[in-house]
Amino acid sequence: MNEQRKHNFNPGPAALPLEVLEEAQEAFVEYGGLGMSMMEVSHRSKAYEQVHEETQSLLLEVLGLPSGYRVLFMGGGASAQFALVPMNLLTEGKSGVYLLSGSFAEKAYLEALTVGDAVVAASTKEQGWRVLPKTDGLPIPPNAAYVHMTTNNTIEGSQFRTFPEPAYDVPLIGDMTSDLLCRDIDLSRFALIYAGAQKNLGPAGVTAVIIRDDLLERASKTIPAIFRYATFADSGSLYNTPPVHSIYMVNLVLKWVQRQGGVAALERRNARKAQRIYEAIDVSGGFYQGIIEKDCRSIMNITWRMVSDALTPLFVEQSERYGFDGLAGHRSVGGLRASAYNAVTEESCRALADFMTDFQKRYG
Missing domain, CATH: 3.90.1150.10 (Aspartate Aminotransferase, domain 1)
Structure with a gap:
């Protein structure tokens, strides 16, 4: 099998560890003595609930996040979060603050404008995205609901080394779709992190949202239930049928990360x-x-x-x-x-x- 595999540099869906694929292959038709595959098992079964809960705990453990965070498994990729972040957090009289460092960062900002007020704290679009905005001394307005940044720009090929420290107790939000798990940084400065799985977490089909408890308490309770962070937190991300096989694969990838050190x-x-x-x-x-x-x-x-x-x-x-x-x-x-x-x-x-x-x- 290994001899037939290509050198896979695709940007997403991307390479998965060979040993993870082989482990999943062994359980593809029949998982854990259930007489069926993980793709067929009920998301309400004890077998899947164990995988589901373990995967949430594993992600927090691997990231080194302290207590006080929740993992939500959602759909729609990072693109859905471009809308869900302002829908949940951008209240009347507040502004979403954005660092524009690449195409996806700009898309997140433009989506926020469809929900409410959003402002640009810094942008390097005029430089063709060849450099990153400075993260210190940002003009953060007192009415900021949050500061949003894309920590790694997949299309352009840039990555932040430093992160803003907003005043006024403004939460920092990171789109980490293409660099979550790739480097050891203090993530506790972020109040919310989101990442599509298809880069470093697993296959496409699930998005991980990691939200701090105090921000979860402030999230909207009036938007449609399927869009609320609170809905997914209260239901353990089982409000609707989750992509069980994708989450199972994330579980295997996280255990692989642990084995790598x-x-x-x-x-x-x-x-x-x-x-x-x-x-x-x-x-x-x-x-x-x-x-x-x-x-x-x-x-x-x-x-x-x-x-x-x-x-x-x-x-x-x-x-x-x-x-x-x-x-x-x-x-x-x-x-x-x-x-x-x-x-x-x-x-x-x-x-x-x-x-x-x-x-x-x-x-x-």
């Missing part, structure tokens, strides 16, 4: 992986050109352009022939991108760096 160990591995690819870019003499300023580069999504755009489709075509997948840049920006999420191996990143060096020798 936790998030801190993955961060060291991820830094090595990204450095190998960035080195191939930086020593190329301009044949490969990094898109993001060096101090803003992401260790999850590595982006670059060729010395000539005409070489880009050739690079993609040949990379696929050599067993790589997912290296074309996002359709909105072009160029090239390697998404080196947790499950992407160091071997795959070494192979990509070697391929880049060889490609330059042949066409540079």
Whole structure:
């Protein structure tokens, strides 16, 4: 099986750990002596409820979050949270405050405008998203309902190293879809974190929302029940039928993270992986050109352009022939991108760096 697998650099759905896939494969038809698969089992059964509750606890444990947080499993991906955050938290007379650092951060802001008042504290759109907004000294208005940021910009390839510390006890909210679990940071400064699973958590189909109890108490009780954070908290995320198999896979991925030594160990591995690819870019003499300023580069999504755009489709075509997948840049920006999420191996990143060096020798 391993010999047939590609070097998967897709941005999401993304690579899953091979041992997780093999473990899930063993239980695919029949799980735990139930005589049926996890995809068929009732979400009200004791067997699934055990997996469901364990997965919530595991996520908090792996992230190192203290007591006082709840895990909600919701649908719609991060895109749904762009609307649900302001729907739940943006009350009359308050403003949602947004840091614009990339395409998805801007989408979150634009969605908030459809719900209520939203303002931009800082933006680097005029710089083509090549740099990140500064996080200190932000103009946070006294009527701020929250401050929202996208911690890693999947399309552009940038990642925040520092985070705002809003005054007035304003909650900080993070879209961490593409970098949750990739590095060891103090997440307790965030009042709410959300992430689509399809990067580092598991397969597509479930979104994890991690919300602090005091913010949950302030969340709206008047919007439709299916959109309320309180509904999912009160029902243990069993208000409607959850994507049971996706949550089961998240459970397996979290246990895999623990076996790797936790998030801190993955961060060291991820830094090595990204450095190998960035080195191939930086020593190329301009044949490969990094898109993001060096101090803003992401260790999850590595982006670059060729010395000539005409070489880009050739690079993609040949990379696929050599067993790589997912290296074309996002359709909105072009160029090239390697998404080196947790499950992407160091071997795959070494192979990509070697391929880049060889490609330059042949066409540079």
